Amino acid sequence: xxxxxxxxxxxxxxxxxxxxxxxxxxxxxxxxxxxxxxxxxxxxxxxxxxxxxxxxxxxxxxxxxxxxxxxxxxxxxxxxxxxxxxxxxxxxxxxxxxxxxxxxxxxxxxxxxxxxxxxxxxxxxxxxxxxxxxxxxxxxxxxxxxxxxxxxxxxxxxxxxxxxxxxxxxxxxxxxxxxxxxxxxxxxxxxxxxxxxxxxxxxxxxxxxxxxxxxxxxxxxxxxxxxxxxxxxxxxxxxxxxxxxxxxxxxxxxxxxxxxxxxxxxxxxxxxxxxxxxxxxxxxxxxxxxxxxxxxxxxxxxxxx
DNA sequence: AAATATGGCAACCGCATCTAT
DNA sequence: AATAGATGCGGTTGCCATATT
Numbered sequence: 001x002x003x004x005x006x007x008x009x010x011x012x013x014x015x016x017x018x019x020x021x022x023x024x025x026x027x028x029x030x031x032x033x034x035x036x037x038x039x040x041x042x043x044x045x046x047x048x049x050x051x052x053x054x055x056x057x058x059x060x061x062x063x064x065x066x067x068x069x070x071x072x073x074x075x076x077x078x079x080x081x082x083x084x085x086x087x088x089x090x091x092x093x094x095x096x097x098x099x100x101x102x103x104x105x106x107x108x109x110x111x112x113x114x115x116x117x118x119x120x121x122x123x124x125x126x127x128x129x130x131x132x133x134x135x136x137x138x139x140x141x142x143x144x145x146x147x148x149x150x151x152x153x154x155x156x157x158x159x160x161x162x163x164x165x166x167x168x169x170x171x172x173x174x175x176x177x178x179x180x181x182x183x184x185x186x187x188x189x190x191x192x193x194x195x196x197x198x199x200x201x202x203x204x205x206x207x208x209x210x211x212x213x214x215x216x217x218x219x220x221x222x223x224x225x226x227x228x229x230x231x232x233x234x235x236x237x238x239x240x241x242x243x244x245x246x247x248x249x250x251x252x253x254x255x256x257x258x259x260x261x262x263x264x265x266x267x268x269x270x271x272x273x274x275x276x277x278x279x280x281x282x283x284x285x286x287x288x289x290x291x292x293x294x295x296x297x298x299x300x301x302x303x304x305x
Numbered sequence: 306a307a308a309t310a311t312g313g314c315a316a317c318c319g320c321a322t323c324t325a326t
Numbered sequence: 327a328a329t330a331g332a333t334g335c336g337g338t339t340g341c342c343a344t345a346t347t
Contacts, residue, residue, distance in 0.1 A: 017317070019341090041332065053332065058316065061334095073313095094335055105335070106315075113337090114312060121311085 016050040020059055024049055028056055029064055037065075062106045069102035074111050082108055 020028075027048050035042075037060055040053035049056065063070065074082070078100055085096045093105040093112070100108065 019315070038333090052317095054318090054334090055316075057333070062315075091336065109336070110314060114314090118312080 014050065015052055017055070020051075020063075024051070025059070025064060028059060031056075032060060032064075037061075062104050065104075067102055068104065069107075072102075074103075074107075078103065079111075082111060086112060 028043065031039075031043055031048065037057075040056040040060075042053075043049040043056050044051060044053065051059075062068075081099055082096060085092075085099060089095055091109075091112075093109045097103050097105045097108045
């Protein structure tokens with residue numbers, strides 16, 4: 001293939017498709033650090049990448065966004081949640097993913113479809129109904145066990161070992177699976193620091209030291225929270241570009257509380273994962289489940305005035 | 306050892322919805 | 327209100343690694 005940058009130059013205005021390389025990831029991450037997760041099309045219009053805006057967004061959302069559980073198998077609990085919610089909601093993968101911190105709609109979709117394929121094959125091989133009548137127990141075992149109760153394989157790959165080891169024992173904080181390259185070092189900055197502000201920043205500013213999250217919380221008490229850049233919240237609260245409505249809930253019902261608290265995934269808009277890096281599992285378990293039901297949503301940003 | 310099947314995943318496509326003008 | 331562009335979602339495809347025959 002050769003140097004991918006030359007490749008991009010060679011193809012002129014053509015759209016590049018297929019796998020992303022490290023250089024492209026780097027450009028994309030820098031874009032997000034500067035402008036936030038939005039204006040995807042500008043990457044192409046500025047000649048930075050030969051990718052469509054959609055492709056850029058997808059790459060960010062599915063692979064580069066902080067706190068994704070890349071390389072980790074679905075846990076038994078995650079599997080249970082997917083099964084339950086798919087039963088309730090149908091194929092609303094984005095909705096289901098909001099209840100699974102670190103998982104994307106694509107993850108959930110892929111998980112479900114491979115599960116379905118597996119089930120279909122098992123059913124294919126299962127004894128016919130007449131055969132099953134002769135040996136019901138075997139038939140049931142073959143079909144039901146893998147479909148509903150299959151135990152998760154734990155730590156089946158080196159990558160997964162690495163991922164699991166990155167879980168904090170007490171807080172279950174999730175960190176990016178470490179990869180020794182520039183993209184991930186940039187992402188490390190994104191993970192813990194506000195790498196960009198309302199206005200685009202110079203590349204020279206995209207480096208340490210940034211204030212830590214606790215520092216920011218001190219610096220931006222709730223009453224001043226609207227001063228915190230939307231870009232910052234987009235990343236740390238996993239808010240997507242169009243999530244103005246969810247963002248509006250900050251600070252009283254922060255985005256990273258997610259739509260699933262209180263036992264309901266049906267309220268709330270798109271996006272909105274709990275950010276485990278900020279609020280570890282169990283953080284809210286001390287509160288009554290319906291505590292947030294009694295809070296009124298904040299007006300949307302357009303109404304902030 | 307080679308061929309085939311399977312699982313897992315990344316990324317594209319078309320359509321729907323949202324937002325800005 | 328109409329339109330275009332941007333974004334989001336769900337379905338689908340194709341590639342690659344691994345397991346099985």
